[in-house]
Amino acid sequence: MSSGHVETQQPVHPAHPSMVTGRTFADVNRDVVRTLQFPGNLYFGWMSFVALTLAGGIFAWFMQIYYGMGMSGKRNPQMWAMYITTFVFWIGIGHAGTLISAILYLFRAKWRTSIYRSAEAMTIFAVMTAGLFPMIHLGRMWLPYWLIPYPNQRYLWPAFRSPLLWDVFAISTYFTISAVFFYVGLVPDIAALRDCATGLKRRIYAALALGWQGTDRQWRHYKAAYVFLAALATPLVISVHSVVSWDFAQSVVAGWHSTIFAPYFVAGAIHSGLAMVITLLIPLRRIYRLDAYITQQHLENLAKLIILTGLIVGYAYAVETYIAWYSNNVPEWQRFTYQVTGEYAIPFWIMILFNSLVPLLFFVKRIRTSTPWLLAIAILINIGMWMERFVIIVTGLAHEYDPYSWGPYYPRWVDISITLGSFAWFFLWFLLFIRFLPVISIVEVKEELPPPMRRQNGGE
């Protein structure tokens, strides 16, 4: 056998050793396909629980549509209340998925490979959940198409100066680009599933795989498209939560009208999203026994990122406090003292504690490498981040300039059921995802492994 190419050959091992070790290409296919087997009772138990909760949410929404917005706890001046809180929360959750799938890809952070698929799926489902809320929140929810920019019968177009319209553009672009990015990444993996499936499943996977064969021509254009999509998604994700923050910051409401809002919201979004990734990965890894792919090192890296975002969020809280005092602006300071000591003091202190103080525990290596601690802290951060949005929205609206327009907000069962239903809706999609699509990217994990070589396999 003559093969004189070896001298010119590039090193085939990646510079950093892969975090997935001791697996061959065929092992990866087998291990990932294994997760798609018919699931056990635990899966159906969760599915039933999620479906029931969702049914409760749908029923509450139905009551709200039938009897009117008064069924919810929304009263003047609290017209945003829980729905927009939950909307902002879910949009934020999505951001960590794009951070892991696109930003870490551009930074060549190779450890992302085995977790990015689930994180990206989380993004899609979180945006799908968030997208419901502007509709739920509408008084006349049968007119959501008014959000689409088109002229009325007098040829008056929507105000492109309005942050609410920016939001429409930002969220729909974010959803579209995330879905495209997710799907492009899935195509070669679906082709791998197609190649080992039979019957109807095979036909569905074959249609979704678009006839992918893995030719060098396909890979060449695929890789080019993938890097550009990542490069487009990166500024997009930063812009989306900035635009969401401008829904608040562009108004004159004390406590909202602040230049720090955009970076503060983006950091908070990634903070909550990373916590959600950990919350999803730990059970996923346990149930499907994916410890070889989702290692403790992955979770530790996520925990380190949470330290960073937690510090930024903590810094933002400190700056807000400082500016409220230093600005010498009476409404600003009044609203701040109301926030800290008023009716919503408990959510406020939960927010401070869970978002900026508890994550500091991750500085301790024992804690950030312990699965129970990781899961517990991640859940606390999720709660804290929901509270943060609640505190921003509700205390802002409760204490505007004129005392006659002050008013608190108390959620009713409809608001609470719809919010819980949104979690159910999110988990429903996620459960369907882990049932039918590979939770780990087959291709990208294999890319990190040394390819099968005749010359180096001699010793094995």
Place this chain on the structure above:
Amino acid sequence: MAESKVASSFNGVVGSFRYLDSLLAAIEQLRQAGYRELQALSPVPHHAIEEAIEKPPSPVRYFTLAGCLLGAVTGLTLTIATSLYYPLITGGKPIVSIPPFLVIVFELTILLGGLLTLGGMLFNARLPKVNIGPAYNPRFSEDQFGLWVRCEQKDHETVVTMLRNAGAEEIVPAGQG
């Protein structure tokens, strides 16, 4: 193997390799022998294959650029033209207020840039494809590498020998690679 059943639409052969270095060797030898129309099939993209096959860089980037430019122009046109069409002053701000419009411009730049990137990838990779061809081996998405070589019927034997010498384990005639 199936070598005896040479299809009437014969236009090449496909060899399957278990090892990446065997595939690279085959590509190099065939290229030296003057076979330029090669197509490698692999479970993962690999720069060594790309370098061995030597194709020009993907033109997808021009699609991305065109999409981004189109998006930016659409955004500017949409916001400026509709504002001028119905000049209604709100909040004492200019009719054409560029800074807020830039948000729309930015989002549309990304949106159309991303969509055209997808379109460019599908167009250049000739996807979607309805038939994946009889020469495709399901293990190409698992752990085997393939090499499709376009050749005349008369060169069939030579190519098969070269593939086999390079380490191909299974060689089948191909209709379309």
